[in-house]
Amino acid sequence: MSDDLFDDDLDLLTLTQNGYFDVVEQSNELFGFDFEEEVSQTDQIHTDASELSVDIANSILDCHQQETMNDTGNIINNVNPVITETLNCTTQNPENIVDEQENNINCGKSNANNPTFLNITDEEKENFVTGMKNKNTVKKTETSLRQFQRWLAEPPRNELRQIWNIIPTELDNFIGSFLLSIRKADGSEYEPDTLTSYHRGIDRCLRENKYPHSIITDKEFATSRQVLASKRKELKGKGKGNRPNAAEPLTVNERQMLREKGLTGTDSPKKLLNLIWLNNTVLFGLRGGNENRQLRWGDIKIKTNDHGREYIEYNERLTKTRTAEKTTEVRHFSPKQFAHDTLETCPVYAYKVFAQHRPTEMCQPESPFYLGINYKRLPGSDKWYKSQPLGEHTLNTLMKTMAIECGLQGKKTNHSARKTTCTDLLHSGIAPTTIQQLSAHRNVQSVNNYAKASCEMQEHMSDILSHNPNPPKLKNAIQMCQTQSKQSLTNSTGPPRQILAPVQSPFNATVSSNIRTMSGIELVSTHTGQILQNARLMNCPITIINKSVKTDDISPSPKRRRRICPVIESDSGSE
Template sequence: MESESDVEIFKTQSSFRTPSDKSDNDTDTILNDILDLENSNANFELRATPLFVKNPTFSDISDFEGDDLSLIKASQEIENRALTKECVSTRFSKPLQEADLKRLVQSTKSKNTENKAKWAVNLFDDWKEKRNKSVQITEEPNSTFVVGELMKMDNMSLDKAMQFFIAEVHNKSGGEYHPNTLYEIVISIQHFLRASGRFVSFLDDTDFVNMRSVLDAKMKELSRRGIGINRKQADIISVEQENEMWERGILGTDTAKKLVDTLLYSIGLNFALRAGQEHRNLRIGTNSQLSLHISKDDGRRYLQYTEDVSKSNTGGLNHRKIAPKVTRAYENVDEPERCLIKIFEKYISLRPPNGKSTALYLRPKQRATETVWFDDVPIGVHQLQQVVGKLCKAAGFHGNFTNHSLRATAATRLYQAGVDEQLIVEKTGHRSNAVRAYKRTSTEQMKEVSDVVQSKLKKVSAENDGAAACEKNSASREINITAGNVSVHVRL
């Protein structure tokens, strides 16, 4: 089935600009004007539904007959207007250079992934330099292995180098990397090689079967030693902790800094966003991911978040059939001071009225005025990543609190309230069972599980005791002997 985006590819969308009129002329408007003109002159009748709407995926005009000639004539008139010397077509951009294409590709790559790849390659190069210096050259040429340049080694040499690298690499303090970290280092080196034009697959190619064996053995050996079993996760924020931050004024809307931090906190919690980049990607204006609506059922307002790109949906070839995450946050009528919609509206009203930046989060002004609290300058992604950690630190909470805590908190609260997993996934936007890692089991739930198990054991024990008693009773025997008018009853 064709998606709307697939259909749109086949529609003709032209717009033209004249020097005398700097505004864009809408093609559909021009077309309608011409059709109306033709209709008023009664040259021919027009169909009520234009053919380009009725069947938008075909544009072969050789099949047109009769009244459809009106559409041909109208289209030709549009082209004639556009081809005048005063008009400049804006349908195609100016010719690009190869460098422009490379910049386009580079701009869509994940910065985190690229940074990981650079770090992993630097780690490999540092290891290679140290190892080659420490290798003692002996009379037997096969007794040592000198590591070559990463990009210049053939697959056999690369496989061998990666084996030694996996077995010998340690962190800065001399300790072992966690199994998952070791795996990510290998994948990051693979990513670098592919990005540099060398397509290798460490986990699939037969040329790297020995490397995979060493990686698997190393990860198992580290796990047996208890290294990396406890994964570091962002702690959730309890309802009590959140209430405390509101009551102590750590969350609020009375200052510019507090307002923007509280907005990020509320958006991150209500829409289960990831750390900092998804917040940095939020925009206002025509293409904003955030939009205000009114429910037709009860008139209740809600703020809707429509995802465009994310970690699990980059919008490229591999994700073209994935529906974007759409989730809502309804107004909080019971606690209006904590209502995301009211916080959002207040923040928007205090932005620069004629600002050019479309980024949602702007830097607070050093000297705010009554009507403008923020400069027309976006807050950087690194500052955004630290917001929740700083809020929790100001509250005196101990633990690993980050922006990711908001995503984990949203999933956990839904899980503990008994919300169906499908609804939780719709809120978080997960496309796999990874959402289960975000659903943290509470102490109360653990106690309940323990009580259920123990109650089950007690019940089984009671049933077993009853069965034993029945068996004991069944062991006793009664004998009735009747002979004429004489009856003898004996119990053994």
């Protein structure tokens, strides 16, 4: 082999600063083996690699100095032993391996504790993200985009571009005109919240497509926001915006009617299914749709507290406001349903009966909680339900179906049960922050929105303001609250609450006062001589500031005397 040949081939060998060597493809053909493949089998120790590269270079240079090199096999014979010796040395001395390279995935060592990885395509990743979004939110976004694109395509606009490809000034004008012109199919006006929903849906669509501006906050879309605000005011002036389709909570009488008319109970599969759903939604504070659909049998377990009282506990999954996107999105406590002696309304007893009538194979932790009714079961069979989940439509309309069959007044939907949770607790004097921990609302103001006076409370207020001499007895608004308050003291497992002692009045005058708790219970009406005598105060902080003094100790204040000085008119007059 000539010197020129070696001059050209030596350029193919590059020694790096770390002592590593790289050989290009042409060198592989020359030497008959792959340097890179051989060296990759080692743990790439810096010291060994440096010695390896120097030895290889010296071997090639020694071969280059030979006068006659017609056989390239001589080079291989000189280089191969060096590589083989270095590989054996590295393999036989694993203690020389540094820690960071022991964890390298290319080191050739197998570790059973290392995680495994799946091959995920970009399409699968996008489908996964889309599938985890709230279905109702996705549906609203698609509807808003579809209607807006349809409006843009109509003459005289004839705009066929995607909305995220339109510049902000044009898009701002289009959005304002769209919100001002949209009507229902019959030509009537939409509710103000519906227009806001369209506006928010367009914004979500733009954000998903990485539009550089926000139509809710950026100044480029101030005009469309002003149009929306003005349109809401106009609709409010026409009597809209009062949420006529809002669901109404269940009253105590209505829940009693459901039991009396055979819609809830434990003696038939349909009654039991309705009762279990109602208990879970009201006592756990679940949302009537998605949270009940994703409920699994293993999410609810029966337990016993320190006092021996049984209860069932709910382990929460994905919810509307708790998606685990933030580490702080965790419930303060797991909701519970406690047992009591009245079997007709005892939630733990209903749960046990429901467990007895389920198929054995549907009692696994991941089995659906709500099952379809087996209408073809054999006579005397205790398996009331099928080995398949309850239909989605049936589950979403349980409360509406019960209300129709029972003849309940007002708009009753699945959300009525959750609304009953917040309304009853607020009317019973439970703090909104405590209710928030049960209902899993993100903001306490959302709980306060349920603090609405019931129909009976409104009737009571009307009688007071109209001076009705013969008001009807409102046992559900007042007497029932008193009974619940007494029961809360009697059934309390903790230490009894301290009752304030009578406060002695420092004066003998007659004091009239009306002190009420948050639930509207009149505690004190008239007190003579002693304030709050024999009064029981519950769930209401009271501060009494008494600045009065006894009338006998009152002495007239001394009169202020004014000094009268003679006025001298002139010096001559004084003489």
